[in-house]
Amino acid sequence: MSTKTIPYKIYLEEKEMPKAWYNLRADMKNKPAPLLNPETKKPMTAQDLSAVFCDELTQQELDDTTPFIDIPDEIRNFYKMYRPSPLVRAYCLEKKLDTPAKIYYKFEGNNTSGSHKLNSAIAQAYYAKKQGLKGVTTETGAGQWGTALSMACSYFDLDCKVYMVKVSYEQKPFRREVMRTYGASVVPSPSTTTKIGRKILEDHPGTTGSLGCAISEAVEVATETDGYRYVLGSVLNQVMLHQSVIGLETKIALDKYDIHPDIIIGCAGGGSNLGGLIAPFMGEKIKGKTDYRIIAVEPASCPSFTRGKYAYDFCDTGMICPLAKMYTLGSGFIPSANHAGGLRFHGMSSTLSQLYDDKLMEAVSVEQTEVFDAAQKFARIEGILPAPESSHAIKVAIDEALKCKETGEEKTIVFGLTGTGYFDLFAYEKFNNGEMSDDIPTDEQIAASLANLPQV
Amino acid sequence: MSTKTIPYKIYLEEKEMPKAWYNLRADMKNKPAPLLNPETKKPMTAQDLSAVFCDELTQQELDDTTPFIDIPDEIRNFYKMYRPSPLVRAYCLEKKLDTPAKIYYKFEGNNTSGSHKLNSAIAQAYYAKKQGLKGVTTETGAGQWGTALSMACSYFDLDCKVYMVKVSYEQKPFRREVMRTYGASVVPSPSTTTKIGRKILEDHPGTTGSLGCAISEAVEVATETDGYRYVLGSVLNQVMLHQSVIGLETKIALDKYDIHPDIIIGCAGGGSNLGGLIAPFMGEKIKGKTDYRIIAVEPASCPSFTRGKYAYDFCDTGMICPLAKMYTLGSGFIPSANHAGGLRFHGMSSTLSQLYDDKLMEAVSVEQTEVFDAAQKFARIEGILPAPESSHAIKVAIDEALKCKETGEEKTIVFGLTGTGYFDLFAYEKFNNGEMSDDIPTDEQIAASLANLPQV
Numbered sequence: 001m002s003t004k005t006i007p008y009k010i011y012l013e014e015k016e017m018p019k020a021w022y023n024l025r026a027d028m029k030n031k032p033a034p035l036l037n038p039e040t041k042k043p044m045t046a047q048d049l050s051a052v053f054c055d056e057l058t059q060q061e062l063d064d065t066t067p068f069i070d071i072p073d074e075i076r077n078f079y080k081m082y083r084p085s086p087l088v089r090a091y092c093l094e095k096k097l098d099t100p101a102k103i104y105y106k107f108e109g110n111n112t113s114g115s116h117k118l119n120s121a122i123a124q125a126y127y128a129k130k131q132g133l134k135g136v137t138t139e140t141g142a143g144q145w146g147t148a149l150s151m152a153c154s155y156f157d158l159d160c161k162v163y164m165v166k167v168s169y170e171q172k173p174f175r176r177e178v179m180r181t182y183g184a185s186v187v188p189s190p191s192t193t194t195k196i197g198r199k200i201l202e203d204h205p206g207t208t209g210s211l212g213c214a215i216s217e218a219v220e221v222a223t224e225t226d227g228y229r230y231v232l233g234s235v236l237n238q239v240m241l242h243q244s245v246i247g248l249e250t251k252i253a254l255d256k257y258d259i260h261p262d263i264i265i266g267c268a269g270g271g272s273n274l275g276g277l278i279a280p281f282m283g284e285k286i287k288g289k290t291d292y293r294i295i296a297v298e299p300a301s302c303p304s305f306t307r308g309k310y311a312y313d314f315c316d317t318g319m320i321c322p323l324a325k326m327y328t329l330g331s332g333f334i335p336s337a338n339h340a341g342g343l344r345f346h347g348m349s350s351t352l353s354q355l356y357d358d359k360l361m362e363a364v365s366v367e368q369t370e371v372f373d374a375a376q377k378f379a380r381i382e383g384i385l386p387a388p389e390s391s392h393a394i395k396v397a398i399d400e401a402l403k404c405k406e407t408g409e410e411k412t413i414v415f416g417l418t419g420t421g422y423f424d425l426f427a428y429e430k431f432n433n434g435e436m437s438d439d440i441p442t443d444e445q446i447a448a449s450l451a452n453l454p455q456v
Numbered sequence: 457m458s459t460k461t462i463p464y465k466i467y468l469e470e471k472e473m474p475k476a477w478y479n480l481r482a483d484m485k486n487k488p489a490p491l492l493n494p495e496t497k498k499p500m501t502a503q504d505l506s507a508v509f510c511d512e513l514t515q516q517e518l519d520d521t522t523p524f525i526d527i528p529d530e531i532r533n534f535y536k537m538y539r540p541s542p543l544v545r546a547y548c549l550e551k552k553l554d555t556p557a558k559i560y561y562k563f564e565g566n567n568t569s570g571s572h573k574l575n576s577a578i579a580q581a582y583y584a585k586k587q588g589l590k591g592v593t594t595e596t597g598a599g600q601w602g603t604a605l606s607m608a609c610s611y612f613d614l615d616c617k618v619y620m621v622k623v624s625y626e627q628k629p630f631r632r633e634v635m636r637t638y639g640a641s642v643v644p645s646p647s648t649t650t651k652i653g654r655k656i657l658e659d660h661p662g663t664t665g666s667l668g669c670a671i672s673e674a675v676e677v678a679t680e681t682d683g684y685r686y687v688l689g690s691v692l693n694q695v696m697l698h699q700s701v702i703g704l705e706t707k708i709a710l711d712k713y714d715i716h717p718d719i720i721i722g723c724a725g726g727g728s729n730l731g732g733l734i735a736p737f738m739g740e741k742i743k744g745k746t747d748y749r750i751i752a753v754e755p756a757s758c759p760s761f762t763r764g765k766y767a768y769d770f771c772d773t774g775m776i777c778p779l780a781k782m783y784t785l786g787s788g789f790i791p792s793a794n795h796a797g798g799l800r801f802h803g804m805s806s807t808l809s810q811l812y813d814d815k816l817m818e819a820v821s822v823e824q825t826e827v828f829d830a831a832q833k834f835a836r837i838e839g840i841l842p843a844p845e846s847s848h849a850i851k852v853a854i855d856e857a858l859k860c861k862e863t864g865e866e867k868t869i870v871f872g873l874t875g876t877g878y879f880d881l882f883a884y885e886k887f888n889n890g891e892m893s894d895d896i897p898t899d900e901q902i903a904a905s906l907a908n909l910p911q912v
Binding site for chain 2: 110112114151155
């Protein structure tokens with residue numbers, strides 16, 4: 001252990017920032033299973049994928065052998081506007097908990113998208129621009145990914161069409177207006193601008209939409225409009241690759257002060273943040289260089305790791321996207337409407353699923369009232385108002401720190417603070433008013449949803 | 457000029473952060489005029505002030521001779537959680553404008569209050585706690601100051617009562633919930649919790665409140681409740697003192713890279729940001745060490761510097777607070793309801809008013825449609841979604857950079873980016889929809905308001 005004083009916030013210098021992303025799959029002994037073509041059930045080829053994704057992203061999606069992939073200068077320059085993100089020593093939280101544990105968090109919220117999503121959005125926009133495309137399409141639910149993508153597209157002067165689930169479009173006007181300020185066109189889904197949208201509106205007049213429907217509309221527009229491709233903010237291998245910048249910066253900062261983490265904690269929805277945060281640490285663990293306890297935290301309302309099945313499934317409820325092998329609750333699974341804390345995806349990144357199946361990481365699920373309680377405690381003592389998603393990791397970091405208090409162990413805990421909760425204040429209001437409840441799916445609900453897995 | 461490469465963001469190390477605030481008044485040749493007791497018209501004494509403010513803040517308010525005042529360790533530790541704030545080189549904006557000017561901005565938005573207000577809130581909460589008080593009261597309009605104060609009080613475990621103008625309480629539920637998350641009690645004003653509130657409700661049933669009324673309620677509670685004091689987020693000398701941390705950090709960062717600014721630009725409402733940003737530069741200018749062009753930017757809808765009168769006036773519309781000599785539009789002046797860009801105070805800090813009267817700084821006013829246009833341009837190219845207040849400074853910084861493009865001069869421009877616009881999206885929506893207009897007071901309106909200045 002170094003004798004250097006650890007500052008409240010460790011910022012890397014620009015010249016210390018990573019110059020390449022780390023492709024964890026290259027070092028995995030058991031590679032994640034390939035995506036399958038939903039019609040032929042054969043592995044997706046580059047040609048299959050290039051109708052949907054632009055060419056370099058298709059390559060990144062399929063590449064499980066190259067360990068480091070250079071970050072193009074144009075992306076590194078954009079990263080310099082909001083990165084390196086600080087690695088913060090939670091001195092005040094440690095004191096409040098009266099724990100001998102040392103707690104650090106990597107804070108990704110200091111940018112207008114309010115989260116880590118921008119790390120991949122800017123990369124995906126760059127490759128689309130480089131290929132000479134006119135624009136990209138995507139779907140967004142709560143709007144975090146849509147915001148990040150609209151920022152990235154505005155920077156590269158690329159058209160950005162966002163299909164936003166209608167109920168969010170109407171209930172989250174702030175997110176919508178951020179996207180519009182960055183020049184994106186935001187369409188409430190289902191809409192009359194697509195065939196699938198018109199069909200759904202005809203079959204279900206008055207529907208408030210779903211993520212599955214928004215994906216279908218975005219994919220339809222991307223594949224049928226000249227010069228457009230579809231982009232996605234989580235789950236995919238390419239996204240894990242771009243997000244490795246989080247873990248790489250974290251590791252450089254820790255190494256600089258000779259800090260060795262014992263436990264690394266991240267929230268997990270589709271897995272983009274967790275996959276990025278743990279990448280270089282998991283790489284070392286796989287190579288047997290050093291050991292780390294790695295914990296994925298998921299909501300008890302949407303427990304894909306802890307109660308799902310490891311199987312091939314559709315990535316979207318519309319069942320038009322490739323099949324992925326992952327821990328899944330079934331593509332028709334929808335968390336309770338009471339669930340406010342994000343991380344609502346029914347499945348999990350193939351890479352993380354394989355690592356979990358190989359017992360290289362643990363997973364726990366937590367209930368939302370205890371998550372918001374941890375969020376409030378953290379806000380009051382560390383200043384930052386955390387996103388509900390991030391607060392899942394806070395809850396477990398606090399639990400681990402309190403265990404250290406009991407045992408007297410001076411463990412070093414690192415967790416990912418993925419973003420801020422400025423656009424989640426309806427959920428905080430519910431919590432502040434004591435109106436928030438927990439709502440956990442029954443075994444029967446999960447079994448029913450899993451009964452519809454595709455035959456592979 | 458140094459040959460060092462200037463990074464996108466200059467972060468000071470913790471050990472380089474200021475250890476004392478700078479009290480510009482100590483170096484002013486013409487001191488700002490003293491506050492007057494509204495009844496006796498005599499200068500306010502420490503005893504007069506200590507009924508409203510806690511003792512050390514009273515001292516700071518009256519001290520115009522001590523140039524540096526140590527920042528207590530407890531406050532410096534809190535500063536370390538969100539400071540130093542970055543001094544950003546606006547490389548992308550320079551490129552977009554194709555200007556030879558070098559543009560820097562000091563960004564104060566990387567904290568949950570979303571602005572520089574926290575710099576003074578934490579100081580005021582600290583001194584209240586140190587004096588053994590139970591809590592503080594304040595008013596808030598849009599909620600930026602109330603948020604900062606609730607964060608500070610939660611950190612020091614101090615009770616915080618915020619009187620929030622009723623129309624904002626209802627229309628800005630997000631701000632209200634942030635404050636509640638930090639444990640503040642937020643009361644819509646006018647309320648039945650005070651004598652003045654009950655009287656106003658009786659006289660004007662159905663009123664949606666005003667800042668003047670909220671101040672009156674907060675002061676009544678502070679002065680009539682044992683162990684409470686009132687705190688204020690702008691205008692006062694003590695606030696300028698605390699905010700000097702902005703300018704001190706800026707100067708240290710510039711000096712580190714041998715950068716000499718030619719023009720320093722800040723938005724000005726009550727003057728807390730501008731006063732803080734320019735303090736050390738103005739100090740050098742007064743001493744004749746070096747010259748800087750310093751520009752205050754105010755909204756054309758509330759033009760106290762450019763169209764107001766330099767005179768004693770009330771600080772509040774309720775006329776219960778001390779009289780201050782300042783550039784003012786009259787304490788009854790209310791900007792058009794169309795005005796969305798903040799900076800609504802009718803007067804200006806006494807310190808800045810004296811400096812302006814001494815021709816040590818300039819002032820310009822700008823209209824809100826051009827302000828939001830500059831905000832949108834800035835967001836799209838520099839990533840950060842700026843607060844409307846801050847965007848006044850962006851507008852003039854862009855104007856000055858474009859002048860450099862015409863003349864070919866390589867001037868260095870520094871401006872204050874006081875905060876983020878995450879809670880101002882109704883205003884952005886209006887702008888995005890093309891529904892925003894300019895609304896400038898007529899000469900007759902200003903004359904009518906100035907006709908009611910108090911006799912001194």
